[in-house]
Amino acid sequence: MQKVKPEDIKQEWWKETVVYQIYPRSYQDSSGDGVGDLRGIINRLDYIADLGVETIWLSPIFKSPNDDNGYDVSDYRDIMDEFGSMKDFDDLLAGMKERNLRLILDLVPNHSSDEHFWFQEAKKSKDNPYRDYYYWKPPNEDGTPPTNWVSFFAPSTWELDETTGEYYLHIFSVKQPDLNWENPKVRQEVYDIMHFWMQKGIDGFRIDVLPFISKDLSFPNMNEETFDGNYGRFYANGPRLHEFIHEMNREVISKYDMMTVGEGPGISPEQALEYVGEDRNELHTIYHFDHMDIDRDDFFKLKKYDLVEFKAIVSNWERLIHMGGWNTAFLGNHDFPRIVSRFGNDKEYRKESAKLLGMFILTQRGVPYIYFGEEIGMTNVSWESLDKYRDLQVFDGHQKHLAAGGSEEEFLKSLKHTSRDNARTPMQWDDSENSGFSSSKPWIDLNPRYPEINVAESEADPNSILNFYKKMLKFRRASKTLVYGAFEDLMPEDPSLFVYTRIMGDERFLITLNFSDDNQTVKMPEGMTAKECVICNYSDCEKLGDELNLRPWEACLLRLH
Numbered sequence: 190m191q192k193v194k195p196e197d198i199k200q201e202w203w204k205e206t207v208v209y210q211i212y213p214r215s216y217q218d219s220s221g222d223g224v225g226d227l228r229g230i231i232n233r234l235d236y237i238a239d240l241g242v243e244t245i246w247l248s249p250i251f252k253s254p255n256d257d258n259g260y261d262v263s264d265y266r267d268i269m270d271e272f273g274s275m276k277d278f279d280d281l282l283a284g285m286k287e288r289n290l291r292l293i294l295d296l297v298p299n300h301s302s303d304e305h306f307w308f309q310e311a312k313k314s315k316d317n318p319y320r321d322y323y324y325w326k327p328p329n330e331d332g333t334p335p336t337n338w339v340s341f342f343a344p345s346t347w348e349l350d351e352t353t354g355e356y357y358l359h360i361f362s363v364k365q366p367d368l369n370w371e372n373p374k375v376r377q378e379v380y381d382i383m384h385f386w387m388q389k390g391i392d393g394f395r396i397d398v399l400p401f402i403s404k405d406l407s408f409p410n411m412n413e414e415t416f417d418g419n420y421g422r423f424y425a426n427g428p429r430l431h432e433f434i435h436e437m438n439r440e441v442i443s444k445y446d447m448m449t450v451g452e453g454p455g456i457s458p459e460q461a462l463e464y465v466g467e468d469r470n471e472l473h474t475i476y477h478f479d480h481m482d483i484d485r486d487d488f489f490k491l492k493k494y495d496l497v498e499f500k501a502i503v504s505n506w507e508r509l510i511h512m513g514g515w516n517t518a519f520l521g522n523h524d525f526p527r528i529v530s531r532f533g534n535d536k537e538y539r540k541e542s543a544k545l546l547g548m549f550i551l552t553q554r555g556v557p558y559i560y561f562g563e564e565i566g567m568t569n570v571s572w573e574s575l576d577k578y579r580d581l582q583v584f585d586g587h588q589k590h591l592a593a594g595g596s597e598e599e600f601l602k603s604l605k606h607t608s609r610d611n612a613r614t615p616m617q618w619d620d621s622e623n624s625g626f627s628s629s630k631p632w633i634d635l636n637p638r639y640p641e642i643n644v645a646e647s648e649a650d651p652n653s654i655l656n657f658y659k660k661m662l663k664f665r666r667a668s669k670t671l672v673y674g675a676f677e678d679l680m681p682e683d684p685s686l687f688v689y690t691r692i693m694g695d696e697r698f699l700i701t702l703n704f705s706d707d708n709q710t711v712k713m714p715e716g717m718t719a720k721e722c723v724i725c726n727y728s729d730c731e732k733l734g735d736e737l738n739l740r741p742w743e744a745c746l747l748r749l750h
């Protein structure tokens with residue numbers, strides 16, 4: 190494949206930005222009800238600006254009964270009661286603009302809440318004007334649901350509506366009915382919602398499960414012959430997908446200087462290009478799940494994670510850039526466990542490995558995403574009982590696991606490494622009661638390690654993870670080479686080291702990451718000598734010879750001659 194020259198890449202603010210994702214429920218409570226809110230975020234804007242990120246992605250803040258913590262929207266133009274009011278939102282946006290922070294909101298266009306006015310109307314009768322906003326099907330002749338599809342958060346994707354005797358489609362929970370994008374009125378509603386928020390002055394959207402908005406309207410059953418493990422073939426990537434996104438671009442995206450990032454479960458680099466290729470007129474960026482699936486067979490079933498495979502995924506996605514698209518770089522978000530517990534060592538090398546992962550994210554070619562708490566090395570929780578968990582996926586997964594003959598003990602054990610709730614515990618601001626998150630008991634338990642792992646402690650320690658992130662962010666945001674420079678993995682087969690270059694013009698960086706608890710040696714590649722250690726996660730770095738000896742989880746960003 191012809192490789193694109195860094196100098197030839199079109200420079201754009203949205204390629205250079207760094208995103209900080211906030212799960213508003215868990216960031217900062219200002220009202221004292223134990224749930225994070227917008228005023229809480231306002232109170233922490235100085236912290237965020239000081240961290241050195243540029244863009245904030247807020248997980249959904251819209252009115253919602255919170256079956257799936259806001260990913261079930263009942264009014265797309267209003268703020269969730271627990272999070273505050275529109276006045277709070279306006280103040281938040283103003284406070285962000287004062288600090289040169291950008292805002293992207295989470296758009297959930299594939300499904301609404303069943304409590305949305307549209308659905309409340311739609312289920313009244315078969316001829317209600319909103320009926321076609323959703324997918325309805327009569328039962329099969331034998332009374333079974335229209336297809337045998339399994340939902341993410343329920344046994345079936347179909348729920349019977351007693352009033353009209355038909356089933357509605359819900360790929361996620363029964364309270365998240367899928368919107369029918371075949372209906373032009375639905376599409377127009379979504380575009381109007383996007384205009385509403387853009388006109389308030391936000392900078393774009395993260396778009397939830399975008400590949401799901403177009404379905405195969407023949408609704409094929411999954412059976413041994415047709416089911417290859419890829420749910421997406423049934424639920425997602427339908428024939429009109431790109432027509433719809435193209436229309437969204439024409440109607441909304443092309444009209445603003447904005448940034449979009451699609452969530453793309455199951456996509457390949459070739460498919461990603463169809464969304465983000467420069468000549469496609471669809472989205473700016475999309476994020477994939479390849480490295481998120483690397484250590485599991487299914488959501489609650491872990492397998493060993495392999496660095497060689499991880500590196501191959503990173504290099505494979507580099508191709509998207511050469512094909513004319515742009516990448517994203519993230520290791521965690523609200524749907525996955527904490528990154529230091531997953532890809533690092535959250536025990537004896539927590540600090541070192543959290544910094545290493547930060548260096549990885551911030552030296553990738555693609556928009557870096559930092560999920561709140563990563564900057565202080567927050568870890569997974571280790572709860573012993575089911576009643577600690579809040580995520581509906583845990584309860585559905587539990588039922589499915591038991592129904593398949595699995596044991597309770599096995600499931601509880603797996604949750605410690607897999608549950609999304611690991612990443613949803615409150616931000617750890619200090620070591621006071623409730624960690625400075627709230628004046629009352631939080632909606633979900635705090636991570637018991639908060640007295641040791643918190644912002645106040647990190648601010649006081651010059652060698653903290655937080656101060657390392659600040660250093661890295663400052664450097665990243667000033668470096669065109671780290672944004673646009675060519676990426677090359679120099680040791681793809683090494684099981685413990687990730688060593689790569691980022692090069693643009695005369696500026697050359699070597700990044701050496703030791704993903705292991707042991708010392709490792711890197712022989713300086715031919716023609717490369719280090720001139721300067723720019724940033725290292727150990728305080729006494731001197732990596733200037735022919736051989737680099739890396740201590741456990743040591744991470745260095747070296748400038749080459």
Ligand code: TEU
Nearest residue numbers: 257260341361397398454488523524525
């Ligand atoms: O996630 C979509 C998605 O594919 C998830 O179901 C994911 O596979 C799962 O969380 C396991 O990682 C988006 C949101 O990010 C998620 O929080 C929502 O629950 C979901 O859509 C439904 O809106």
